[in-house]
Amino acid sequence: MSETREQFLDAAEALFADKGFYGVSIANIADELGLTKQALLHHFTSKEKLYGEVLKRISDHFDQLVDEARASAAEPADQLKRFLLSLCARPPGDTAGTRLLMRELLDNKRRADTAGTWYLKPFLEALTDMVKAVPGWERASPAEALALGYQLLGAITYFAVSGPTLKGIYGASDYEALAEAFPDQLQYVIDAALTSPRSR
Template sequence: MSDTRHLFITAAAKAFAEKGFYGASIASIAAESPFTKQALLHHFGNKEKLYAEVLKGISDRLMASLQDIQRDYPDTRQRLEQTFLSFYRQAVGNRDEMALLMRELLDNKRRAESAQAWYLKPFLDELTQMVMTVLPAYSRPRAFTLAYQMLGAIHYFAVSEPTLVQIFGREEYEKVLRGYEDELRDLIRARLGG
């Protein structure tokens, strides 16, 4: 990927995370880069295609992480646990990306009807299949529900940092942050029966 495209995608991810698809404009995204609006349009054509590139990048990173975990953890239960924990670490490490994913789920009513691709579907499908492998008695809908609940617990906490810091203060938030992964691991193990 060219440096120019990468800069645009980075600026777009931040803008879409902060303002959502409809709130972010091509002009505001271009203003956050050293290039012009015309250069952005030259590279992507329109806001929808730029947004798709941002989502595709997130999806590609999530799938690469899944592949790494599948290679490193042959035990299926441990692999699924590590997948959720890895997602948690990525979520806390990149809150803008997580906010963007949250907006994709919440702010997407109009766009959902005309979306050409769902870049997160392979990740969700793979996660659902992993749950079904660990818990073979689970139907696909039930396995998806479990996976989605875990992702939700992770996601919600990751994007809540600014609000939690304001409510409880930085020191208290840091204490919660230090213990969150252990609590999450316990929750995962309880749900997976291990």
């Protein structure tokens, strides 16, 4: 894999996450490396294909996080917990992938017709399996298991995406306190959701 190619992908991921597909021009991305947009097109033939490769890289990374969580614990509940916490305990500033996936979630009604690939599908299936493996959840319907997984995933993703806004509203120091309280509070909610007796 070419060095320049990789740098293009890095720059594109950061810029697409910040401003969205329409908000960034291929010239903007090329400027980041001090090159012209035609250098970019030489490596990726079109803006749409570059975007696709960025998405692929992110979804691969998510799959890898799932694998790591699965290998790190024996108990299904622990696996799920570790995975979810690994999502929000990422090094600060590493929210680009999460933010970009959120944008994709909002935009892909447009892209679905053309691209036709659902990058999140294997990831969501793994999430559902993890929930259904938790004691007390074996007999939940796929819809119920996915609903719970999606709610926990949403809680994390929504917060990860809100960084700049929350910092703007509450100030940097209050946000710091919130970011610190968040994982503990999340762990508490996960435990409560997984261990409370199901009402059905």
